[in-house]
Amino acid sequence: MQDDMEKPQPGSPVTLADELTMVLAPNPSPMTHWGTNTYLLGDSRLAVIDPGPDDARHLAALRAAIRGRPVSHILVTHAHLDHAPLARALSRETGAPVLAFGDASAGRSAVMQDLAKSGLVGGGEGVDTGFCPDETLADGDRIAGDGWTLEALHTPGHMGNHLCFLWEDSAFSGDHVMGWASSLVSPPDGDLTDFMAACHRLAATGVTRLWPGHGGPVTSAQDRIAELIAHRRARETQIRAALVDAPGTAAEIAARVYTDIPPPLLPAAERNVLAHLIDLRERDLAHTETPLTTAARFTATG
Numbered sequence: 001m002q003d004d005m006e007k008p009q010p011g012s013p014v015t016l017a018d019e020l021t022m023v024l025a026p027n028p029s030p031m032t033h034w035g036t037n038t039y040l041l042g043d044s045r046l047a048v049i050d051p052g053p054d055d056a057r058h059l060a061a062l063r064a065a066i067r068g069r070p071v072s073h074i075l076v077t078h079a080h081l082d083h084a085p086l087a088r089a090l091s092r093e094t095g096a097p098v099l100a101f102g103d104a105s106a107g108r109s110a111v112m113q114d115l116a117k118s119g120l121v122g123g124g125e126g127v128d129t130g131f132c133p134d135e136t137l138a139d140g141d142r143i144a145g146d147g148w149t150l151e152a153l154h155t156p157g158h159m160g161n162h163l164c165f166l167w168e169d170s171a172f173s174g175d176h177v178m179g180w181a182s183s184l185v186s187p188p189d190g191d192l193t194d195f196m197a198a199c200h201r202l203a204a205t206g207v208t209r210l211w212p213g214h215g216g217p218v219t220s221a222q223d224r225i226a227e228l229i230a231h232r233r234a235r236e237t238q239i240r241a242a243l244v245d246a247p248g249t250a251a252e253i254a255a256r257v258y259t260d261i262p263p264p265l266l267p268a269a270e271r272n273v274l275a276h277l278i279d280l281r282e283r284d285l286a287h288t289e290t291p292l293t294t295a296a297r298f299t300a301t302g
Contacts, residue, residue, distance in 0.1 A: 005216040007034055011061035016217060019043050019147065023065050025052040027082055030264060033180050033214040036082045039172060040065055045146035047073040048096070049165065049172050050213055051086035059089055071096040072145050077174030078162040079104040079131040083213060087131075097134035099143065100161060101152070104129050106136075107160030108188060111282060111292075115188035118293060127159075127189060137163060155202060157195025158183045164202060170209040171221070177202065180215035182228055186271035192232070192279040199229050232276075239276045243286060243300035250274035250294060270294075 008014045010026035025036040038058070039049040046069055052058050071094035076084045079100070087098045101107055104127050108116065137143070139154035143165075151166040155176045165172040175183050176198060185192050203225045210218035218224045235257070242248070242256045250273045258269040277298045280286035288296040 010035055011057065011064075013040075013065040016211070020211070021065060022211075023058075023061050025055060025058045025082070027053050027055065027058075030262075031184070031268070032082050033178075035214070037211070037213055037215075038062060039211060041148055041150075041167070042069075042072075042146050044069060046071045047075060047143070047145050047148070047150070048090060048094075049075045050077055050083045050174065051090045053082050054085035054089070059086060059093075062086075062090065063093070066094075070094070073143060074098045075143070075150070075163075075165060075172075076100040076131070076133065077164065077172065077176075077213060078159040079128045080159060080175070081126040081128050083174070084128040084131045087133075091134070099135045099137050100131070100133040101138075101154060101163050102136050102161050103132050104159075104161065104189075107154065107156045107162070109156075109160070109191050109194060111278065112160065112188040112191050115278075115292060118291070120188050120294060153202065153205065155198035157185060157191055157198045159189045160191065160194070162198075166205055166207065167211075169207060170211060171202065171205070171207045172212075173202070173210040173218070174213045177210055177218065177221070177225055177228060178212040178215050179210075179218040179224060182231055184268055184272065185275040186268070187275055187278055190271070190275055192275040193282060195275075196229065196232060196279075199225050235272075236276055236280070239273060240280065240285065240300060243277075243280075243298060247297050247299040249297055250277055253277065253298070 008024040010024045014022045021040040023038045027035045036052040038052045041047045074096045137152040141152045143150045153164045155162050155164045158175045207221045210221045238257050242253050251270050254270040254273040286298045
């Protein structure tokens with residue numbers, strides 16, 4: 001359901017729609033696909049969505065794509081290192097404020113706050129721990145610019161402070177929903193219980209197209225969201241079956257469930273399994289004899 005667009009060249013602006021341009025950051029990896037998509041919304045006066053990593057080459061590419069036009073808003077979907085750090089440098093250059101749900105710890109559920117206090121740190125792309133927006137956005141807030149209006153939709157799951165931005169019948173979906181891969185959910189920043197609820201919320205808006213943080217546009221948003229929900233439910237079934245066979249840690253369960261992925265992706269798989277196990281524990285479908293940590297052994301219940 002991802003648009004079959006050719007891989008963009010990093011730094012070269014790509015026109016996606018009227019008043020919408022994308023500039024790809026030069027940070028490809030197994031976690032970021034081609035790299036981070038930075039979006040420029042507007043014509044004579046712009047909003048920049050997800051400035052991307054702290055990379056002088058990308059800042060120069062954005063400067064060229066902006067072409068001297070004023071920037072009114074810099075919007076960040078979430079505080080991962082591949083999305084947020086360049087916001088501050090771009091703000092200094094343009095004078096535009098940085099808007100987001102909150103800092104890197106904002107939006108965490110109570111169970112994830114406890115996990116973070118215990119010393120568990122997130123995996124995946126890495127957290128921009130110093131990120132702090134100039135202005136915070138609450139769920140449902142509207143941001144208006146020159147010919148465009150966005151609505152902030154709080155979509156925790158991939159990260160507690162994750163926002164999608166609704167625009168007409170589409171949404172800038174960050175890392176919440178992408179076409180090329182499912183979203184990483186890595187506790188304590190990722191929360192599977194919140195992720196599933198946020199998927200349903202995004203679907204309920206009726207959006208038909210998504211502009212994700214990585215990869216091409218998602219041209220059938222409702223089908224893709226439904227596919228991701230079904231994927232997570234199928235993974236839960238696998239994990240519960242593995243637990244019924246024998247108790248185990250997240251790493252042990254991941255080794256039983258993920259039997260066909262490249263070794264470099266196994267740590268991310270372990271974090272995804274941990275997210276599912278925590279969700280099962282919160283729903284009384286699994287329990288641990290010890291405090292909740294990455295080393296905790298889970299046993300099936302129910």
